[in-house]
Structure formats: C-alpha cells, structure tokens
Amino acid sequence: MYQSFYRLESLPFELTPDPAFFFMSRGHRRAMAYLRYGLSKEEGFLVLTGEIGTGKTMLAAALLRDLAREAVIGARVATSQLEAYDMLEMVAASFGLEHEGKSKTALIKRIEAFLADGVARGRRALLVVDEAQNIARDALEELRLLSNLELDGRPLLQIFLFGQDEFRRLLRAPHMEQLRQRVVAAYHLGPLRSDETREYIEHRLRRAGWKGDPVFTDEAFHVIHRFSGGIPRRINTLCDRLLLYGYLEELHEISADVVGVVIEELREEAFLEAAPSAAMEAAPAGPPGRSPRRGEAAGLEGRVEGMEGRMAGIEERLDGIEAGVGAIRERMEALLGAAGRAEAGTGRGRPATRRHPPRGRGVLCVVGARPNFMKIAPVMRALREAPEPVRVRLVHTGQHYDEAMKDAFFRQLGLPEPDVDLGVGSASHAVQTAQIMERFEPVLEREDPACVVVVGDVNSTLACALVAAKAGRAVAHVEAGLRSFDRTMPEEVNRVLTDQVADLLFCTEPRAVENLRGEGIEEGRIHLVGNVMIDTLLRHRELAVPPARTLARHGVDPAVIEGAEGYILLTLHRPANVDDPAVLRRLIKTVRGISDAVPVVFPVHPRTAARIEAAGLGDLMGARRIVRLPPLGYLETLGLMAEARLVMTDSGGMQEETTALGVPCITLRENTERPITVEQGTNRIVGSDPNRILAAVDHVLANGAQGRVPQLWDGRAAERIRDVLVSWLNGRAG
Template sequence: MNTAAQSPFRILCVVGARPNFMKMAPIMAALAELRPHVDVQLVHTGQHYDVAMNHQYFAALGIPDPDINLEVGSGSHAIQTADVMKKFEPALDQVQPTAVLVVGDVNSTIACALVAAKKGVPVIHVEAGLRSFDRAMPEEINRVLTDQISDLLFTTEESGEANLLREGIAKERIHFVGNVMIDTLVRNLPRAISAEQIVADHGKPGFASGAEGYAVLTLHRPSNVDDFAVLRTLLETANRIGERTPIIFPLHPRTRGMIEKAGLNHLVENSNILLLPPMGYLEMLGLMKGARVVLTDSGGIQEETTALGTPCITLRNNTERPITVDEGTNTIAGQDPDKIMAIYNEVMAGGGKAGRVPYFWDGKAAVRIAEKLQAWMQAGCKTS
C-alpha cells in the first residue's frame, strides 16, 4: 500500500545541522502517530556533512533515515544557502507536500523556507520568535526572515510571541507549545553516558572524580574563535578555572583549527584540560548532567543546562533564549575574563542560580505541535 499516495496531507520535514536533529526527533515521532492520515517525509540537506557523526545522532535519537539527502556540504553562508535552495527545489517538486516544516535557525532553515514560500507551499517554523537582537549573528538573520515567511509559528517561550507580534506577525499564526529540545532531553536522560565512562574511554580515568567536580567548555561561534585575541583570552580564563576545577573540552573541528592557526595549542595541552573529539548526544547529555558548571557559547546548551539544573556561564554578550537567564540557571558573562571568573566563583561558593524549569518544558511540546498541525490541516490549512 502506498500510504503517501493516499494521504490527503503530506509534511516535508527538513534537517540540516546537528542542533536540528535533537529538535526533529520528537516531532517525527509525534507526527508518525497521525499516520495514515498524514504522510511525513524527511529531507537532510547535508549542511553538517560528517556522515559518521550524523549517523550516530540519528541512531541515538531514533530518527528514521532521511527520505532525501541533498548532500550540500560546507561553504560560505551565501554558497551554502544557495546550494541548499538549488537542491531543495527539485525535492519539493518531487514530494509535492502540503507544507514544509523547518526547525531552528541554521542556513538550511531559511533556504528551504524561502524555496517553499516562493512556490506557494505553507511553511511551519518550530522554535520561532527567538531573538538575540544582534544582527551580526547569521542565525539572527535566519530567524527573523524565516518567521516573516512562515504560516505557522511554534514558540518555545512566551517572549517569542511578543517578538513576533512586534514584527507584525498575525497572532493567529503563533502557537506557544514549549521546547522540543527538552522533549528529546527528557526521553534520553536515562540513557545519558556518564562523564566517568567518557573520560575512562578516552584514557583519563579519574579525571572527573575530584572533590571540585568538573566543568564543561564548548566554543564554536565566530565571535569567539575567529578573533585570536578573544580566543586567547577565553582559553587563558579556562586555564585559571582549570587550576581548581578540571575542564572537559569537546573540541569542535573548526575551533581546533583556529587554535592551531593562532598558535594557542599550549593553552589547551595541559593536565587541567581534557580535550575530547566532538561528542554524540548521549555523551554531551551525560557531561552536562554531571558537571559542576558549563561554559558555552551554544544556544541549545543554555536550554539543556536550564532543564538539567546545571549552572551555565554563557560566553556571549547576549542570548536569544532569555528565559534561561530570567527563570533558568544561565548567566551571561560575555568575553570579559573578570566577569567570567566572578560568576564561576559564585557557582563554586554557593552552587549558582537555582533556577526552575520553564512552563511547557515538560517533554510534550512535539505532541502539542502535532495536535495543532492536525487541526490546521483539517481546517484546510488556514490560520483564521
């Protein structure tokens, strides 16, 4: 039986980069419950093109193999966005979906949304309305433009709706459903791999077992790793922290390249910092769960640490996820070493911000999305 041929509604879901995978996993599972009335197909643009790492994430999260892989690969923002658009249009023509569902704020998100909108196919944006108000961030451009051309916008926190209304988005298009990233976290937390096992597997047993615990560091944003002076400052600050609290540092390949290019290897090659290759989802979840503190420039990690109750120091001057600061365990430090150290010392002295898990971060956001989509499709894909 060809379900796709018989289904009156067909949703084409798009992933491109690993942060998308964590968001799409629960959505795919929730939409699968609508079969046979809804057919769901998955496109992987190949924006993150490490085949082994992608397979590891798909397997760990239970995401089905993509129906279509565009195999775009790397490139500048312009080249990558253009390549996704060129390769996605034939896929869209082939599938002829009722709607295209995109998540997050990567280049694949805006590229596929733009192709769909220009061809008159409704766009559904999950994780809409987040704003850093920093147009120097490529992700901010992607977020704003994707929201402007989306027909349905699903928000993770209430500030998202206020941002969208301010930008002229009709209220009936906006639905506050919660955070699908937390759906994935809740589902996989019992399977998280402990830091003790991870460090032992990498030949450093006992590294994370001291009285002061351990810290986790991640860096990947251009504002932190492309400016060698900033990169040096952050790594020197990490060394200061490492003198008291050993640091586990999963190293993004691009960050590793910049450290080598800047001649800063000596700042990460010491006994207080354990360099690891990029970690899979279950490994990162275990590292964050057990950490005394996490230092990061990642948006998703700000959310995950809030859900886990782990203190987070964000190495940026702003965040598009203000709820992690207002209600969660996150504190914005920027790149100022004195401020970073002051926040770190507060965490070590008193445990850091207690925080709380925000409303609708309950592991059921994807179910609410599926319910809204079903009602929308039954109403003829109209928002009013």
C-alpha cells in the same frame, strides 16, 4: 516457485552478494585492476566509490575470495556506522581476535601483535571496509592510525575503503587532508552500459543453470536497462520479479510488455522508482497472458489507468497554477498594504490574509545541523504516532559536515536515515544558503508536501523556508520568535526572515510570542507550544552515558573528573568566539586558568578545532586538567552536562538544556535569544571578557545557581505541534 518451473539450479537474481555470480563488466574489470594495483603497493589506502547497488560489495567479496589463495590475510568490516572504539573492536573481530572487555590501548596492541606475527610468517594483511561514507570521523582517524603501524619499516596493514558517492565529497573536506595523502589509488565504479546489462542478465541466468527458458526479447533488455539505469541491484530486483510473474502467468517469453507491467507493480509497491515512461514507450499493449482475451483486457485496463493518471496530473498542475496565482495575489495585497501603512504611519495595521491553502500531501521535515536533530526527532515521532499517522519525509541538507557528529546523533535519537541527503557541506553563508536552495527546489517539487517544517536558525532553516514559500508551499517554523536583537549574528537574520515567510510559528516561551506580535505577525499564525529540545532531553535522560564511561572510551582516565571539585563542561563554536584569533586566545587562556581549580572537559567542535590549530593555540590546550575530546554523540553530551558542576558554552541549546537539568550555565556571549533561561533558569551571560568569566565561575562554584523549569517545558511540545499541524492539514486551523 519459478526455479522449478524454469528448471533452474539456483536463484539467479538474489540480492545477497555471491562471488560465484560475479560479472566482470568493463567497469568492474578496471576496478579490480585498480584494487590489484593498490594491493601491489602494500601500504596506505585505496578508495573505491560508486552509486548504491553498482556492485562494490560484490567486488570486495570476489577480491577476498581470490586472496584466500594468496599470502594475504584478508578481512572485511561491513558495518561501518561505528564510533572509534567500536571500529577497533570490529577490526579485531574481523581478524578473529579476542576483543570483548579490552581497553582501547589493549585492543590496538593486540591488533599490532597479530599483524606483526603475520608479517613474520610471510603474510601481510588487508582490511576492506564497506559503506565508508558512514564512518564517523574519529573512527576514520583510528583506521588511519592503524595504517601507520610498521615493523622494521614495513607497513603492517593496508586498508581498502568502499563507499557511495558522498564519500568522495567527504574526502575533499579540509580535515581529511592527512588521509588523502595516504591514498595510493582511487576508482569510481559506474553503472553497466546497455549491452553489458544484457550480458549481465544472461551471465547470471547461465550461472543458475538457464537453458534458454524463458527467452528475453531484445526490446525487453532495452526496457530493463532504461528502467534500472544499468545498476546491478536494480536489475536483480526487477529480473527476479519478472521470473516470478512469468511463472504465475506460465510465460516462456519475457517481452517489453511484460517488463512494463512488472515495473508498474514495483512502482506501486514502492520497491523501485520507475524510470520516466521507459516501459510505456516500448510497450504499447498489455501483457500477454495465458489467453489473448485476458491479455487484451489487461492492456486496455493499463491504458485506461494511464489516461486517468495523466488526467489527474493535469488537474493537479491546474490546482497548482491556481494556488500559485492566489498566493501571488495575496503577496501583492500584503506588500501594497505594508506600503500603505508605511506611508500613513499607522504601525502594524490589519492582519494579513496571505496563508497557503493545503496542497500536496504530508509533511517534509528539514534538518541541517546538530541542534536541528534534537528538535526534529520528537516532532517526527509525534506525527507518526498520531491517531491518523501523517506521511513524514526527512531531508538532511548536509550543512553539518562532520559525519561523526551526524551519524552518532541520528542513531542515538532514533531518527530514520534521511529520505534525501542534499550533501551541501561547509561553505560561506551566502554560498551554502544558495546551494541548499538550488538543491532543495527539485526535492520539494518531487516530494510534493503540504507543509515544510524547519527548525532553529541555521542556514538550512532559512534556505528551505524561502524555497517553500516561493513555491507556494506552507512553512512551519519550530522555535520561532527567539530574538537576540543582534543583527551581526547570522542566526538572527535567519530567525527574522524565516518567521516572516512562515505560516505556522511554534514558540518555546512567552517572550518569543511577544517578539512576533511586535513584528506584525498575525495572532492566528502564532502558537505557544513549549520546547521540543526538552522533549528530547526528558525522553533520553535515563539513557545518558555516564561521564566516566565517555572518558574511558576515548582513552582518558576517568579519575581526572572524579575528584571532590567535580568538573566543568565547555563548548565553543560561535564565529564571534572562534574566528578571531585574539578572542579565541583570550578564552583558551582563561579556561586554562580555571582548570587549575576545576578540571575542564572540552568536546571540540570541528570548526573550533580548525581555528585552534590555525591560531597555533594547541600548546595552550595541553594543560593536564583540560580534557580535550572529539565531537560527541547526544547521549554522551547529555551525560556530561547532567553531571557537570558548571557548563560554559556559547550554544543556545545548552542554555535551555542546563535550565531544564538545573545545572548552572555561564554563556560566553554578549546576549541571548533565550532570555527565559536567565529570567527563570540557571543561565548567566558574561561575554568573552576574562574578568567577567572568572567572577561568574567563582560565584557559581561558591553558591551554585537557582532556577525553575519554564512553562510548557514538560516533554509534550511535539504533541502540541502535531495537534496544530494535523488540524491545519485537515483544513480546520485559522
């Protein structure tokens, strides 16, 4: 289309990286220098980070193009969202090696032999891994181990890791210390300066055969830079559409007016988010078309639309102020009523009337840790499959700081990539909660939801619920009303406070409903809907990975669990069990004794792994029949749980899942917020006392466990939640 109109030899602004269009800005020149310096070291890792679209992939392509003429065997892995074994397969494939059907050991030996042969022939190897922020922890460890391969003291492989900004944060995590020590150089690639944006556009046009048609005005370059922020990919998207618009309007000059119109088109199509009024400031009039009258009409129409938009914004802010005043008044009335009841000793008193009227649009869902992923997945699916689909956005706070666990769960549960990732990471309870609140507040303002949906009892649950409530937004709490009545547990504090500020409380079991009533929560806010964790379990049960395959993929002989005695699945992560070295030692010694009778499969949570190493308990974990695995995805965990003879855990979710599966469960805690799993399910509470643990294990191994699936644990809880939410959003709920 526009290529022939402007007599171009090729398309100048395609998004696919093409080294022929590589533009050497000041930042890219420095980045290439760092890459060359790192290459000269012939060992370890080099890290290159930058915002999305800054040109990291183009740098990789340009580097590998240049290296093809040198004594370097270059390869690139573009898909990094892989588990450990898959990463090894991808590395082998990138070097052109046969990899299908090979074991992990055979793959490593094949890669090592290939690299050693290259060194013997005077050629060394470089592996460029793109999108490094998505690399699972166990896959990153495999890359680190590959970088250790040597021949006569000479490294066989050097690795360059290219990633987005969050990869820098990931590298700072404590578990990345070994990799950090192997980094020989690092560089962060920033956006283009204003003058470089102009040079970049003209460079790409010239490479495409541009002869000066169309002409870009100085003001047009200025608006393009302000809108794009100097990000090459955003520049490409905008300029491609500018040339298309110019062709359709038969323009030979791209002015600031034209740029402003195209920016608005992109914004309306949701392709790009417009920078704050950049084009409006530089373009007071409408776009020039083929006739002046048409241009004037378009300009007038644009100004009218702008005035209407500003009026709508003012009305929206007035509505927000009115709603905020109403919410404050309701809160004051509730507080005064509570004070009066306390003075009069009248108990629960009358139901409060403080509920937020619908404002904003759609639903903003929040996740922060592994259990949240299984709970939010069916809720989002149900909302999107409603007869009138609801606008749903997803925020990941980053509280769960292990990327391997996060990536595997998102992929297997079919969750979309988060619309917003707050990237908070690990910290103390107070610091983490404060950081989540601070980062979530502007997201809430920008997303403007009618309701914020939080799940479970982690710090993210409480932090985002508080921010939403203070901003006058409605809060829905999935898995409300669960109580252990142990205020020493941080999760218990999170549950109680979240339920007090929530507008809609979705309960998994009748006891939770009773708890909420006892705390003075009015009846209209409480909804018994069933268990969304079981929705996820039933949906994925047939997709569960067989235990033998899981063990084999991690280099463990499946024969260890295929004996007549079966195996026990163990998980530990609660602070009460892993933070105290004495308690942790006692538990590990008990497990070691149990493994003499029945093999124990132990996927080790990152928190637990750190505590085991800090307490010097690694040797106790070395028993032949304790199978220590890295964090696993949902389908691998489900497969191990479903086939286990017994599950030992301190996880709340696993108590529910084993009840649904009919698998005996021994909970290594002194209490549970899920009593229905004991009253109706297969769960026994034993704490951390070795004698109680051993007695329970002996009883279960001799007699099994009987139980039944509780009411409404039927796989339709998310549909019930959706129906309540949709009714509330439509203004029909009480």
